[in-house]
Amino acid sequence: MDCCCLNRPFDHSSHPTVRAESTAVRSILLAISEQHWILVSGTVLRYEILQNPSEERRRRVLSLEGLSTEWIALDPEIEARGRELHRSGITATDALHLASAEKARVDIFLTTD
Numbered sequence: 001m002d003c004c005c006l007n008r009p010f011d012h013s014s015h016p017t018v019r020a021e022s023t024a025v026r027s028i029l030l031a032i033s034e035q036h037w038i039l040v041s042g043t044v045l046r047y048e049i050l051q052n053p054s055e056e057r058r059r060r061v062l063s064l065e066g067l068s069t070e071w072i073a074l075d076p077e078i079e080a081r082g083r084e085l086h087r088s089g090i091t092a093t094d095a096l097h098l099a100s101a102e103k104a105r106v107d108i109f110l111t112t113d
Helices: 003-012 016-033 044-049 055-065 078-089 092-104
Strands: 040-042 069-072
Touching: 003 016, 003 044, 003 055, 040 044, 040 092, 044 055, 044 092, 069 092, 078 092
Parallel strands: 040 069
Antiparallel strands: none
16 A cells, blocks of 8 residues: 555545545455455655654554555665656656565555545
């Protein structure tokens, strides 16, 4: 999951789309906490989480990230693949997220963008 997904459960859910996404993310987090799925985290996600200006929000999102059981460190291979994906039109951060997910060989990559 990217940072937007981990933030979604803490967003105001008056809008139907936000409410639906929040419910979906909570369901996924439940499956992770019950060890049906695993959450992969890494350098890119941690960097993005730490950019949030709200200390409270950072703390909450970091607690969700704490459910991860696998860590993918940013390396030259991920950076190169990220540049390649970025050239195809994906934002730089999302390209690094996707490159990290590819390296981890994840089955599902989620974003709320």
